[in-house]
Amino acid sequence: MSVLSVNNLSVSYHDKQIISGLNLQVQHGEIVALFGASGGGKSTILKAIAGLLDQVSGEIHIGDKLVLSNNINIAAEHRHTGLIFQDYALFPHLTVAENVAFGLHQLSRQQQQQKVTEMLTLIKMQEYAQHYPHQLSGGQQQRIAIVRALACEPTILLFDEAFSNIDPQLRFELITDIRNLLKAQKISALFVTHNQDEAFAFCDRIAVINQGRIEQVDTPEQLFSAPKTRYIAEFLGEGLWLQSQIQSNTLLQTPFGEATYSGSQNLAEYVGESAMIYLRPHQFTLTHDPHSQLQVHNERFIGECYESVFQWQQQSIKVKSAESFLHQTVKVEINAKISKVFI
Amino acid sequence: MSSFSQTNMPQQTGKPFIASLFIGLKQLKHLHISTFFIALLFATPLLSIAVEALAPNSETFAHIKQTVLADYIVNTCILALGVSALVICIGVPLAWLIAVCDFRFKRFFQWALVLPLAMPAYIVAYTYTDLLDYAGPIQVALRDWFGWQSASDYYFFDIRSLTGAIIVLALVLYPYVYLMVRAGFLEQQANLTHVARTLGYSPLRSFFKISIPVARNAIIASTALVLMESIADFATVKYFAVSTLTTAVYDTWLSYYDLAAAAKLSLIMVLGIFVLLYLERIQNGQKQTHNDAKLSAQKLTYQLTKKQSILAIGYCCLILTISFIIPLYILSDYAIDYFSQAWNADLFEITLNSLIIAGLSAAIAIVAALTLNFSLRVKPIKLHKTSLKLASSGYAIPGTVMAIGVLIPLAFLDNQINALADSLSLSPPGLVLSGSFIAIVLAHSIRFIAIANKGIEASYAKISPSLDMVAKSMGQPNRKVFSKVHLPLIRKSVLVAGLLIFVESMKELPAALLLRPFDFQTLPTHVFQYASTEQLEIAALGAIIIVIVGLVPLIIINRSIEQH
Numbered sequence: 001m002s003v004l005s006v007n008n009l010s011v012s013y014h015d016k017q018i019i020s021g022l023n024l025q026v027q028h029g030e031i032v033a034l035f036g037a038s039g040g041g042k043s044t045i046l047k048a049i050a051g052l053l054d055q056v057s058g059e060i061h062i063g064d065k066l067v068l069s070n071n072i073n074i075a076a077e078h079r080h081t082g083l084i085f086q087d088y089a090l091f092p093h094l095t096v097a098e099n100v101a102f103g104l105h106q107l108s109r110q111q112q113q114q115k116v117t118e119m120l121t122l123i124k125m126q127e128y129a130q131h132y133p134h135q136l137s138g139g140q141q142q143r144i145a146i147v148r149a150l151a152c153e154p155t156i157l158l159f160d161e162a163f164s165n166i167d168p169q170l171r172f173e174l175i176t177d178i179r180n181l182l183k184a185q186k187i188s189a190l191f192v193t194h195n196q197d198e199a200f201a202f203c204d205r206i207a208v209i210n211q212g213r214i215e216q217v218d219t220p221e222q223l224f225s226a227p228k229t230r231y232i233a234e235f236l237g238e239g240l241w242l243q244s245q246i247q248s249n250t251l252l253q254t255p256f257g258e259a260t261y262s263g264s265q266n267l268a269e270y271v272g273e274s275a276m277i278y279l280r281p282h283q284f285t286l287t288h289d290p291h292s293q294l295q296v297h298n299e300r301f302i303g304e305c306y307e308s309v310f311q312w313q314q315q316s317i318k319v320k321s322a323e324s325f326l327h328q329t330v331k332v333e334i335n336a337k338i339s340k341v342f343i
Numbered sequence: 344m345s346s347f348s349q350t351n352m353p354q355q356t357g358k359p360f361i362a363s364l365f366i367g368l369k370q371l372k373h374l375h376i377s378t379f380f381i382a383l384l385f386a387t388p389l390l391s392i393a394v395e396a397l398a399p400n401s402e403t404f405a406h407i408k409q410t411v412l413a414d415y416i417v418n419t420c421i422l423a424l425g426v427s428a429l430v431i432c433i434g435v436p437l438a439w440l441i442a443v444c445d446f447r448f449k450r451f452f453q454w455a456l457v458l459p460l461a462m463p464a465y466i467v468a469y470t471y472t473d474l475l476d477y478a479g480p481i482q483v484a485l486r487d488w489f490g491w492q493s494a495s496d497y498y499f500f501d502i503r504s505l506t507g508a509i510i511v512l513a514l515v516l517y518p519y520v521y522l523m524v525r526a527g528f529l530e531q532q533a534n535l536t537h538v539a540r541t542l543g544y545s546p547l548r549s550f551f552k553i554s555i556p557v558a559r560n561a562i563i564a565s566t567a568l569v570l571m572e573s574i575a576d577f578a579t580v581k582y583f584a585v586s587t588l589t590t591a592v593y594d595t596w597l598s599y600y601d602l603a604a605a606a607k608l609s610l611i612m613v614l615g616i617f618v619l620l621y622l623e624r625i626q627n628g629q630k631q632t633h634n635d636a637k638l639s640a641q642k643l644t645y646q647l648t649k650k651q652s653i654l655a656i657g658y659c660c661l662i663l664t665i666s667f668i669i670p671l672y673i674l675s676d677y678a679i680d681y682f683s684q685a686w687n688a689d690l691f692e693i694t695l696n697s698l699i700i701a702g703l704s705a706a707i708a709i710v711a712a713l714t715l716n717f718s719l720r721v722k723p724i725k726l727h728k729t730s731l732k733l734a735s736s737g738y739a740i741p742g743t744v745m746a747i748g749v750l751i752p753l754a755f756l757d758n759q760i761n762a763l764a765d766s767l768s769l770s771p772p773g774l775v776l777s778g779s780f781i782a783i784v785l786a787h788s789i790r791f792i793a794i795a796n797k798g799i800e801a802s803y804a805k806i807s808p809s810l811d812m813v814a815k816s817m818g819q820p821n822r823k824v825f826s827k828v829h830l831p832l833i834r835k836s837v838l839v840a841g842l843l844i845f846v847e848s849m850k851e852l853p854a855a856l857l858l859r860p861f862d863f864q865t866l867p868t869h870v871f872q873y874a875s876t877e878q879l880e881i882a883a884l885g886a887i888i889i890v891i892v893g894l895v896p897l898i899i900i901n902r903s904i905e906q907h
Contacts, residue, residue: 105543
């Protein structure tokens with residue numbers, strides 16, 4: 001059952017179309033990322049869903065409630081969403097407890113207090129109830145922002161670049177904690193980000209946005225190994241386009257030797273034709289070869305491996321390898337199965 | 344030893360004027376001594392009042408205390424609180440409309456609503472008295488229409504009252520609240536309101552629950568400024584015959600020549616203002632409501648409907664018309680009709696007097712402020728910090744009190760000079776200091792140096808200390824660091840501060856009224872004199888000149904806000 005259903009959503013700003021004909025579904029308990037480059041309209045989509053924009057058309061269902069259609073545009077305060085921002089947006093003049101209780105105005109004081117305690121216990125921050133936001137660290141503030149939204153039992157949580165302000169060392173710890181919390185509470189979430197690592201770590205599915213349009217919605221693994229478009233392939237990481245020839249349904253001939261194809265597309269009808277494949281630095285293997293013309297002319301140590309660079313057909317090719325090959329002549333082989341070809 | 348002693352003679356070619364003046368300071372081997380003496384000079388009025396007020400109670404003060412002091416204090420409090428309440432009612436909604444709402448003519452109102460700042464309160468008081476008095480056009484028209492014979496036949500609001508003074512002061516002081524609270528709203532993160540909306544709050548409830556509390560510091564700071572200005576007002580309350588502490592100081596000095604009694608009354612006022620500033624400061628430190636400016640780039644905007652826009656435009660028009668357009672129209676009308684009588688050699692000389700006093704006051708304040716700030720920059724020791732604070736204390740002192748504070752030491756010095764001349768069998772030179780326009784210049788410099796200190800301090804804070812270190816590592820002495828690095832970087836704020844002091848000095852009435860030599864007039868005293876004798880038509884031209892000069896800094900401030 002989907003808790004968020006967006007159909008044919010269009011958004012304009014000062015009469016300029018920013019989002020056009022967008023469709024998106026988020027299932028119950030699912031965390032979905034809206035992933036794309038900055039300025040691509042991701043946050044606009046989030047605000048349109050939250051009901052914070054005026055020039056919006058299309059249809060949005062949140063839970064079983066129609067909140068946007070031709071003649072309906074329900075105000076933000078009646079949509080039952082929870083918004084979490086990069087800057088936490090905690091009310092600076094209210095204590096942690098008052099912040100969490102902010103949306104509980106329909107409850108009695110005692111019920112509010114009970115809920116606040118319950119929420120703070122959930123994130124193990126009971127002792128901070130009387131603190132002000134500026135007395136907390138970034139991670140603590142973001143935890144409070146999340147339980148403040150959760151306290152109102154929203155149908156869906158909307159995260160706008162919510163982790164990008166957190167110290168990188170603590171960020172993935174927080175992401176794991178929040179993901180576990182949402183999964184335990186069976187809360188659905190839509191997460192806007194331009195950070196691939198965050199999207200992969202936090203979400204079940206990722207919708208890649210390009211110029212206001214969704215290009216692909218898939219699991220992180222599928223997206224990475226079988227991108228539907230060249231844009232997605234390149235956006236998800238540095239690599240090299242190689243022209244290859246289709247030998248059979250499972251075999252490709254590349255300039256660096258044969259490569260196995262394991263994708264879902266049937267290539268039998270394209271045998272003999274050429275196709276483009278996209279290979280990332282970790283999908284090559286280097287071995288020392290004194291007879292090779294290829295020489296590693298540049299190299300840097302990046303922690304878990306070396307990144308070696310050599311020149312091939314006027315292109316710089318990067319390869320990740322466990323050992324150093326600096327100034328050595330090398331043989332290059334493809335070590336991975338190819339999941340996607342672009343014919 | 345100060346590093347000034349290690350410097351060489353500067354090259355004199357092509358130096359800016361202020362830099363050349365400042366280079367003279369190298370003669371003072373110890374910069375911190377000069378800093379201390381400047382601070383002492385600028386704190387002298389306050390110290391003089393405190394010392395003079397310690398004198399035993401005179402008969403005059405005892406009489407005032409027994410009879411009218413309580414009334415003075417009560418009236419001053421009612422005036423200050425009434426004006427504060429009214430400016431919040433006028434200024435906060437205007438600030439919110441302009442900062443957050445989108446409607447037609449918003450850009451025009453954004454700057455136009457600041458215009459009343461150029462209008463000294465006493466000029467608005469004169470124009471509204473002219474308009475609303477018994478003999479004014481409105482009451483005359485009402486009597487004609489309804490056939491009323493005398494004032495006893497109908498009720499009409501008496502502008503010459505405490506309520507009238509509150510309204511007039513609020514009309515010219517609301518821009519402080521409007522400007523500061525508008526900035527507060529603009530700095531607020533739109534996300535705070537967005538979150539409040541998703542937590543079930545309507546735009547109006549979000550305004551009261553989030554926008555207002557988060558802008559609390561701006562509201563309180565601007566209201567404190569208005570409270571201070573209301574307490575300091577002299578001309579409006581004097582004209583409306585409302586007895587407050589400022590009029591009491593004036594009357595005590597000019598009617599009884601009792602300096603000690605005037606000093607005691609002044610001290611009551613100064614203490615009140617310092618308590619106010621202290622309360623404002625401690626509340627400011629209580630709760631942090633600041634935003635991270637880096638994260639506040641996204642602005643909250645409500646697109647108003649046609650009906651809402653009409654209401655917003657109507658409200659802005661109403662305030663602008665009452666506070667600026669009507670007074671300006673009345674003054675212009677008189678200035679044109681009576682131009683031939685008002686424009687004469689006297690007015691030209693009076694204008695020149697005002698320009699000279701304003702120019703000298705600005706120059707002295709700027710040189711002193713540069714010295715103080717540079718000292719603090721070179722050696723950020725406690726003495727320099729305290730000196731800067733001490734020198735800035737003048738802004739909290741009302742003009743009448745400042746006049747008394749300047750008069751006390753200058754009269755003392757005059758007495759000493761005359762005694763010395765007497766002992767040397769020379770003819771006594773008379774009141775060379777307290778009886779000359781130097782006293783007015785000094786009073787204005789001391790009262791307004793805080794403007795220069797604030798601007799220059801803020802500019803200095805933006806200059807990275809590494810620039811000084813780099814310049815020093817290249818062998819540049821302090822004076823070169825000042826003239827080649829600091830001055831070019833803070834030049835703009837120095838010029839703006841100089842201009843602001845110039846304009847404030849052009850408008851300042853009470854100090855000039857109390858300290859001016861016999862037969863010496865400035866534009867405000869000229870306007871006050873004619874307006875007090877019900878000759879607004881002659882005073883109008885002078886008033887228009889003051890308003891036009893007052894518009895200059897507003898244009899600069901608005902341009903700077905828009906650029907920001």
